[in-house]
Amino acid sequence: MLAVHFGAGNIGRGFIGKLLSQSGYEVCFVDINETVIDELNEKNQYTVEILGQERKEIKVDNVRGINSKANPESVVEAISKADLITTAVGPTVLKMISSSIKEGIEKRIERGKAPVNIIACENMIGGSTMLKEAIQEQMGGSGSLEQYAGFPDAAVDRIVPNQTHDDPLTVAVEPFYEWAVDKTMMVGEVPEIKGITYVDDLAPYIERKLFTVNTGHAMTAYLGYLAGAETIKDALENEALYADVKRALEETGALLKHKYSFDSEVHSAYIEKILARFENPHLVDEVTRVGRAPIRKLGPNDRLTGPASQLMKIGKEPTYLAKGIAAALLFDPKGDEEAVQIQEAIQTNGLSNAITTYTGIEEGSSLFNLIKKHYDELS
Known part of the structure; x- marks a missing residue:
């Protein structure tokens, strides 16, 4: 064969x-x-x-x-x-x-x-x-x-x-x-x-992975970068940062359970497994590598904006996902072309325009305002 x-x-x-x-x-x-x-x-x-x-x-x-x-x-x-x-x-x-x-x-x-x-x-x-x-x-x-x-x-x-x-x-x-x-x-x-x-039915598997593994990885990378961490493992050693990432995954977990009726205990164990994978001492993964290409990762249907927008539609506020989106907008390693593009857009046209351009989130909406609030706090 x-x-x-x-x-x-x-x-x-x-x-x-x-x-x-x-x-x-x-x-x-x-x-x-x-x-x-x-x-x-x-x-x-x-x-x-x-x-x-x-x-x-x-x-x-x-x-x-x-x-x-x-x-x-x-x-x-x-x-x-x-x-x-x-x-x-x-x-x-x-x-x-x-x-x-x-x-x-x-x-x-x-x-x-x-x-x-x-x-x-x-x-x-x-x-x-x-x-x-x-x-x-x-x-x-x-x-x-x-x-x-x-x-x-x-x-x-x-x-x-x-x-x-x-x-x-x-x-x-x-x-x-x-x-x-x-x-x-x-x-x-x-x-x-x-x-x-x-x-x-592949949808539950795709979204469970995208909104847990990819979301968690991106959250850790962007928050870790702002915290000065070099690797994903280093970032998660920061207790406050670890808590933020876990809470973001609990937010996506609430969405996944709503959409696919996932068992709460089973999904909580899945989140713990994912975080343990990120902490594997043999996996030295730089936050700049994991966070690269932020334009794609901020997309309306991708790992951060996608679940955040969907949560808003079912009446749940994605506090920690919004923080991750704000952190992604602050991600500015010089070698990342997409990160440079975002920073230039913010400098030229302002933060509000950048949020709507890269996430598709409507200006003045509750989620938009939440992202701006976190952006100001993280800046």
């Missing part, structure tokens, strides 16, 4: 590629990183370090790579033969790879190949659907694509910190992971992959 995976970065190798290999697939990584691709083709294996209470190493084998920049035709050929296609490239790159996948699907159609499932394992809502739409737009029409490819949306969760190793293929990851896939969106036979949870 052949799995073509776009993205040979840390998530690709340390999470998705590892599970595919352990499930019996030959994994063909597609990337433009010449060093990584050359190493994969020379060694056909790599090491994943599991950063639990005790470190352990796992060898991942039966892997190879294609440099998509140098050999685009080889990518199309691999797609035409694949039994499964996955991605972990980031939302921006997802649309960029759609043309290669489209050509691969067309070659599959010419050869009469069976339908293939294409799973975008991205840190976003509806990644596979977005990829499908990009491919469909290039193919034209709306009838044929579903006959030849399924695009099941997925929710993925694993912390993979910034890292350096002597071996460019070695990657370190936390022990915890979750990979949920919407079974109802698949075509053909559902593949047996160790580590995947197939579900009939």
